[in-house]
Amino acid sequence: MTSRSRIGTIIAFVLPAGLLFFCFVLLPILQAVRYALFDWNLLKPDGATWAAGRNFSELLRDGVFWKCLGHNGLLAAISIFVQLPLALGLALLLAGRLPGRGVFRTLCFAPMVMPTVAVGFLWRFVYDPQVGLLEAVVWGPPQGWLGDPNTTLLAAVIAISWRFIGFHTVIFLAGLESIPPELYEAAEVDGASRVRQFRRITLPLLLPAATVSATLSLIGSLKYFDLIYVLFPEGSVADSSEVVATYMYRTVFRHYRAGYGSLLAVALFVIVMVVSVLFLWGARRRERLVLGGT
Amino acid sequence: MKRCSVVIGAVGLLAMLTGCGGPGKSKRLTLWHIQVAEVTKKVVDDAVERFEKAGPAVAVQPVAIKNDSFKTKLSIALAGARPPDVFHTWGGGGLAEFVKAGAVRDLSDAFDPAWEARFTSAALDFCRVDGRLYAVPVDLAAVVMWYNRSIFARHKLDPPRTLAELKVVCQKLRSAGITPIALGNSQRWPGAFYFIYLADRIGGGRPFAEATSRAPGGTFRHASFVRAGEELQKLVDENVFSKGFNAIDYNRSRAQFLNGEAAMTLMGTWLLSYAQQEQPAALEWIDCFPFPTVAGGVGDPTVLVGGTNAAYAISSACRRPQAAQALLRELTSPASMRAWLASGRIPAARLSTFPERLPPPTRKVMGLLRSTRRLQLYYDQFLPPRLAELHKKTTQSLLAKQMTPREAAAAMESLAAELRAGEKRD
Numbered sequence: 001m002t003s004r005s006r007i008g009t010i011i012a013f014v015l016p017a018g019l020l021f022f023c024f025v026l027l028p029i030l031q032a033v034r035y036a037l038f039d040w041n042l043l044k045p046d047g048a049t050w051a052a053g054r055n056f057s058e059l060l061r062d063g064v065f066w067k068c069l070g071h072n073g074l075l076a077a078i079s080i081f082v083q084l085p086l087a088l089g090l091a092l093l094l095a096g097r098l099p100g101r102g103v104f105r106t107l108c109f110a111p112m113v114m115p116t117v118a119v120g121f122l123w124r125f126v127y128d129p130q131v132g133l134l135e136a137v138v139w140g141p142p143q144g145w146l147g148d149p150n151t152t153l154l155a156a157v158i159a160i161s162w163r164f165i166g167f168h169t170v171i172f173l174a175g176l177e178s179i180p181p182e183l184y185e186a187a188e189v190d191g192a193s194r195v196r197q198f199r200r201i202t203l204p205l206l207l208p209a210a211t212v213s214a215t216l217s218l219i220g221s222l223k224y225f226d227l228i229y230v231l232f233p234e235g236s237v238a239d240s241s242e243v244v245a246t247y248m249y250r251t252v253f254r255h256y257r258a259g260y261g262s263l264l265a266v267a268l269f270v271i272v273m274v275v276s277v278l279f280l281w282g283a284r285r286r287e288r289l290v291l292g293g294t
Numbered sequence: 295m296k297r298c299s300v301v302i303g304a305v306g307l308l309a310m311l312t313g314c315g316g317p318g319k320s321k322r323l324t325l326w327h328i329q330v331a332e333v334t335k336k337v338v339d340d341a342v343e344r345f346e347k348a349g350p351a352v353a354v355q356p357v358a359i360k361n362d363s364f365k366t367k368l369s370i371a372l373a374g375a376r377p378p379d380v381f382h383t384w385g386g387g388g389l390a391e392f393v394k395a396g397a398v399r400d401l402s403d404a405f406d407p408a409w410e411a412r413f414t415s416a417a418l419d420f421c422r423v424d425g426r427l428y429a430v431p432v433d434l435a436a437v438v439m440w441y442n443r444s445i446f447a448r449h450k451l452d453p454p455r456t457l458a459e460l461k462v463v464c465q466k467l468r469s470a471g472i473t474p475i476a477l478g479n480s481q482r483w484p485g486a487f488y489f490i491y492l493a494d495r496i497g498g499g500r501p502f503a504e505a506t507s508r509a510p511g512g513t514f515r516h517a518s519f520v521r522a523g524e525e526l527q528k529l530v531d532e533n534v535f536s537k538g539f540n541a542i543d544y545n546r547s548r549a550q551f552l553n554g555e556a557a558m559t560l561m562g563t564w565l566l567s568y569a570q571q572e573q574p575a576a577l578e579w580i581d582c583f584p585f586p587t588v589a590g591g592v593g594d595p596t597v598l599v600g601g602t603n604a605a606y607a608i609s610s611a612c613r614r615p616q617a618a619q620a621l622l623r624e625l626t627s628p629a630s631m632r633a634w635l636a637s638g639r640i641p642a643a644r645l646s647t648f649p650e651r652l653p654p655p656t657r658k659v660m661g662l663l664r665s666t667r668r669l670q671l672y673y674d675q676f677l678p679p680r681l682a683e684l685h686k687k688t689t690q691s692l693l694a695k696q697m698t699p700r701e702a703a704a705a706m707e708s709l710a711a712e713l714r715a716g717e718k719r720d
Contacts, residue, residue, distance in 0.1 A: 043373050043395035129538020130546075144538025147480070149696050233362065234481050235687065237540050238696040253366050255680045256391070 029269065036263035042256040055263045065264065068244045069271070071153055075160065075243070076221035080214050083161050087168035087213070088206075094169065095176045105173070108166040116163075120230025123159040146231060149240035156241045160227050164220075168213045175209030176202070204290050211283040218279055222272045225249070244268045322353040323618055326368065326378040329604070330358045333571050337633040338625070345624040352617045362481070372397040372609060379612040380621055383429050383605050385420035386675035387682060392607075393423045399608040402427045404619050413626075416669040417642035420602045429607035430626050431642035432634055435562045436600035436663055437487050437672075438582040440655075445472060445557045445579075453583035457495075457525065460586045464534040467557050476556035477535040478547030479693060482686035483674055485539070487560050487599060488529070489689045490673055491585040492522035495593040499670055505707075506677065508714050514706035523692050523699025525588065530693055540694050552576045560585065563659050564603060567638030580655045584662060598666045601675050602642055604634075684709050 039051035059065060094105055111119065126133045129144030141148040145155040179202065187197045225245035228236075235250065236242060244264060252261035325342065329335045335358055342354045357378070359367055364382070371377045372392060383389045392398050410418065410427075414434055421429035441453060449470055454460040464474035479485035493502065497518025504512025505519075529535070536547060536556060551559040552573040559565070569576045587595045606625050608618045624630065631641035635652070640660060652660075674682040688702035697705075 041395065043369055043392060043397060045373055047395070127541070129541050130536070140538070142538070143694060144541030147538050147541030147694065149694060232480075237694045238687075238691045250683070253369070254683055256369060257680075 029266075032262045032265050032269075035259055036266045038259040040257075040259035040262075042252060042258045048259065051259060055260050058260065059263055059267060064239055064242065064247060065244065065267075067239060068242045068247045071241065072222050072224070072243050074153065075157060075224060076218050078157050078161070079164070079217040079221045083165055083217065084168055084210065084213055086161075087165050088172050088210075090165065090169045091172035091176055095173060105170075108169050110166065111163045112167045114163075116226040117230050119159065119163055120227055123155075123162075123227075124231060127155055143237075147237060149236070149238045152232070152236045152241035156228055156231055156236075159231065160224070163227065164217075168217070171209050171213050172206065175206045179205045207287050207290055211280075211287060214283065215276060215280060219272055219276050222275065223268060322355040323380060323612075323614065323621060324378040325354055325356045325380045325606075325621065326364075326371075327356065327358055327382040327604070327606075328361045328364050330360055331567065331571060333567060333637040334634075334639065337630060337637055340633060341625045341627070341630045342621075344627075344629065345621050348624070349617070349620055352614070352620075354621060377609040377611050379614070379618050380606055380608055380625075383421075383607045384675045385422075385429055385431070385602050385605050386671050387677045388675060388679070389421070389428055389605075389607065390423045391679055393428055397610055398428045399610050399612065399615060399618075400426050400428060401430065401608065401619070401622075405430075405623075409623075412628075412643040414642055414644070414663075416600075417602045417605075420671055420675075421605050421607075429605040430622050431602040431605040432626050432630065433564075433602050433604035434600065434640045434642040434663065435564055435603040436598040436640070436659060436666075436669065437491075437560060437562050437585075438598070438659060438662065439558055439560050439585055440551065440565060440580055440582045441558045442551070442554060442556075443579045443581045445554065453581075454586050455583075457586050457588045461529075461532055461534070464532060468533060473536050473550065473556040474534045474558060475536070476547040476550040476559040477539040478542040478544045478550075479539050479690060480541060480543045482690045483672070484544050484547065484561070485693050486672065486674060486686055486689045489522055489526055489692070490599050490670065491560075492525050492588065493518050494597055494599070494670055495585065495588045495595070496521050496525075496591040498593045499597065499668060502670075502673070505710065508710070514710055515700075515703045519703045519706075520699045523702055526689075526692055527695060527699070530695065540690060548572075562600070562603065563640050563656075564638075566653065566655055566659075570638040577653045577655065582655060582658055582662075594667055596662075596666045597668050597670055598662060599670045599672060601669075601671045604639075605642075678713065681706070681709055681713060 035048075036055060037050065037052040038048040039055065040048035090108060094101060094108065098104065114122075124146065125131070127140075127145035129135060129140055129147065132140065132145070134140055134145060141151050145151050183201050183205075184197055187201060192200070223245055224243055228241060228243050228246050229249070232241060232246075235246070239247075245268070248261050248264040248268070251257050251264060255261075325338075327338055329338050338356055338358075342356050346352070346354060365388070368378075368381055369392075372381075372395070377397065383392075389398065404427075413431060417431040417434045418427070421427060421431055439453075445467075446452070449466060449472075451463050451466060454463050467474040477484055497516060501512070501516040501518045503509075505514045505516065506512070536542065536550060539547075547556070547559060548561070548565065548568060549572075550556045551561075551565075552569055554576075566577070566580070569580060584595065584598070587593075606622050608615060608622065612618050626643065628643070628645060631643050631645055634641045635645065635656075638653075638656065640656070640663065673685050676682075677685060684706060688697060688705055691697040692699065692702050
């Protein structure tokens with residue numbers, strides 16, 4: 001094959017997906033950047049006025065936006081430092097010789113497969129202040145888990161963690177199974193304890209899987225929308241569990257402010273880009289340090 | 295085999311093409327409404343049937359959409375290329391927003407004065423924007439305190455007339471283990487009723503009117519709003535509401551009341567329609583009293599908070615406005631009004647003949663409506679969308695004791711001022 005026909009083949013294969021990507025991902029992002037510069041009432045498609053300076057200064061002053069960003073950050077932190085260790089623990093349990101492993105693995109992954117709205121309804125029942133499971137078995141704050149501003153974010157994070165731990169468990173399981181068992185055997189022969197084996201063999205070799213999980217967690221948490229919206233369709237009390245994505249949705253579809261809403265979306269995009277690039281760069285450096293150059 | 299698959303393919307393609315209908319090709323008028331409940335949906339469907347039988351061959355395609363998602367769907371449709379021809383509206387600020395965007399047809403000259411005179415003036419006013427008529431009302435709704443007559447009788451209680459009396463009644467009910475007032479405020483508007491009533495009973499209707507029109511001296515920081523917030527928080531302190539009220543929705547609170555678990559609920563007259571559907575036995579013991587007065591308040595005690603919970607407007611993109619107007623006539627005809635009344639709702643027009651047996655609660659409420667001097671439109675329907683959302687949010691925060699009344703009032707005032715400055719600039 002000559003290089004010209006190869007390029008032709010490559011283009012032919014990439015073009016359909018590339019076109020879709022351009023039309024439905026890249027182009028809307030560019031359009032959003034453009035709309036962010038205007039003050040545009042959603043009901044008046046032709047009535048946009050230039051408002052770049054005003055929108056941007058409003059963003060900087062907007063207490064709700066920064067509060068939402070804080071909630072996103074908290075969600076990301078809990079995802080990485082609580083969900084991942086729990087997922088690792090579960091993966092370790094499931095990797096060993098456990099009777100009924102297959103069943104447990106399926107159960108573990110089931111929350112990911114359920115539709116988000118079903119998960120939301122499920123947790124709304126669990127948290128219900130009158131007939132909820134938590135109220136009956138444990139305890140509930142007087143205004144209800146989903147009504148008390150101090151507990152709404154925690155309630156949402158627990159529901160989100162329940163949904164995603166299975167996902168990370170599967171990633172870690174795949175990582176665990178790719179570690180050659182000869183390494184463990186050699187370590188046993190050398191007299192290493194189980195803990196030592198874990199620290200020196202398992203953890204370092206799981207680093208690529210952990211990086212994948214952590215990156216997905218981070219990006220997902222920063223742009224998360226689904227469960228927060230389903231748990232609080234009208235918004236949480238005093239914005240106690242609001243995230244940037246839900247705030248942006250309300251700005252556009254309840255306040256009809258498509259211009260400012262676009263700016264919120266673009267701001268989130270920029271933040272997620274910067275954070276994930278930095279994170280990946282740092283993670284790759286660590287991987288190289290620990291595992292040696294690849 | 296190959297020929298067979300070609301034929302199948304062609305037939306399939308043809309079938310798909312017949313499904314396509316561009317604008318103008320469709321001969322039907324689209325009608326978007328929110329009557330998903332069986333009883334009220336029938337009223338709309340019957341009106342559509344009468345219209346289709348009577349008029350020139352115009353078909354109507356009614357689409358029933360749930361209340362919660364209706365506003366979003368409608369605003370996107372009106373801004374897009376295929377808006378519905380006729381759509382439901384609550385009038386007030388929401389309608390005004392669409393009117394400002396040029397999406398609604400002016401109906402001021404569409405109907406003759408005699409036909410317009412049938413309607414209750416309050417209901418018609420809710421459908422006006424800047425003096426011009428943009429919608430025609432079917433429904434009139436008022437918010438009253440519904441109570442369970444058997445629970446009250448069992449505990450020897452009388453309907454309270456003042457806020458202090460109400461608190462005493464609630465205390466007695468609490469100590470008897472009954473939830474005094476059912477409230478499900480996760481959607482934010484049920485709790486707002488309390489705030490609106492308190493503000494009106496305390497300061498009358500002028501503070502709100504002046505604050506929204508930005509008349510000189512008009513402000514949302516008016517003492518009546520601050521005091522209303524204080525009284526609202528005192529009610530929360532007295533534990534008069536359902537447990538976890540900010541976390542449960544309106545359907546739950548309604549179920550609590552209709553099941554007899556709670557003794558009272560402050561809700562609109564549409565409650566009777568739901569009772570008819572969900573718990574007809576409840577109509578035996580449902581009764582109502584007007585919201586109590588507040589000590590030292592200057593508000594008119596006959597004022598009712600209410601609005602029109604079903605009015606119909608025509609979009610300006612409608613290609614057959616004459617047919618759409620005829621449909622509006624049928625939707626608000628005496629026959630429709632009688633059916634609306636029979637479904638448990640209050641019609642917006644005066645009827646010459648009443649259906650035979652009106653349930654006592656309906657009769658009582660209609661009596662209250664006849665003697666009221668003013669109908670205060672719910673704030674969240676009156677205000678422009680951003681301010682309406684803030685009002686609901688601050689009221690919910692007040693109920694959750696997350697904000698002081700002064701903070702809530704200040705937040706409303708600063709957003710109102712900001713919006714007015716923005717309007718002047720544009």
